[in-house]
Amino acid sequence: MKPSLKNPLWVALLVLAAHLLLWMSWPDLAAHSLRNWGRGLVDVALVVPSVLVLMGLFDAWVPKEAVARSLGPASGVRGVLLALLLGTGAAGPIYAAFPIGVTLREKGARPANLVIFLGAWATIKLPMLMMESAFLGLRFALLRLALTLPGILACGFLMEALLSGKPSASQAHANTHPGE
Structure with missing residues (x-):
């Protein structure tokens, strides 16, 4: 098997090797870091199945x-406002948004x-704004x-400008592997 950072097994081995190196100089820090990494993996494993189910339903139900x-x-502007509304009203960690983004991209x-x-x-989920208002004040939240x-909007349009003219990953795959 050829090493690649696209392969989750190689990434896990790389993280474990980094912990082993860390262990040599700072064993307590390495143990603490390894525990946190394990907790993070468990957190992701608990969220991903429900996200995949929702993605399957979204894929099947939304034309x-x-x-x-x-x-x-x-x-146009309606799409920008809808994207903001969908992101603001969402719940869950950011890594749950990426499969949704892939599905949205595949659907156009x-x-x-x-x-x-x-x-x-x-950055602007509704629950986060409510917590900020309660603890840091409405003025801070607003x-x-x-x-x-403005930063979110600028990033969106800048990314689109940078990607214009470049084929998408699926188009590039089709061009390099015809007949598949």
């Missing part, structure tokens, strides 16, 4: 045309809307939102 119309290249969502969706999920929102 490709509806996603392309709502979040695709012709969706434009890259800017995908980045906006992921940015909103990561100021952070006002400073974060």
Whole structure:
């Protein structure tokens, strides 16, 4: 088997090797880090099955045309607002958003809307805004939102501009492996 960071087994072996090296100088730190890594793996393992079920339902129930119309290249401001709304109303860790993003992309969502969706999920979820308001004040929450929102939008459109003209991964695969 050829080593590749795309293979989860090699990544796990690399992490374990790093912990072994760390253990030589700082055994307590290595043990603490290894426990945290294990807890993180368990957390992911508990979330991923439900995300996969939801993705399967989304894939089966939501027609490709509806996603392309709502979040695709012709969706305009409405698509941007919908991407923000979907990301803001979401629940769960950010790694749960990536399979959703892949499905949205496969169904025709434009890259800017995908980045906006992921940015909103990561930074401006409604529960987070409510907690900030309660503990740090409404002024803080609104100021952070006002400073974060332009960055999310700029990242979305910048990413789309950088990706324009480049084939998607599925198109590149089809071009390099014809007949599959």
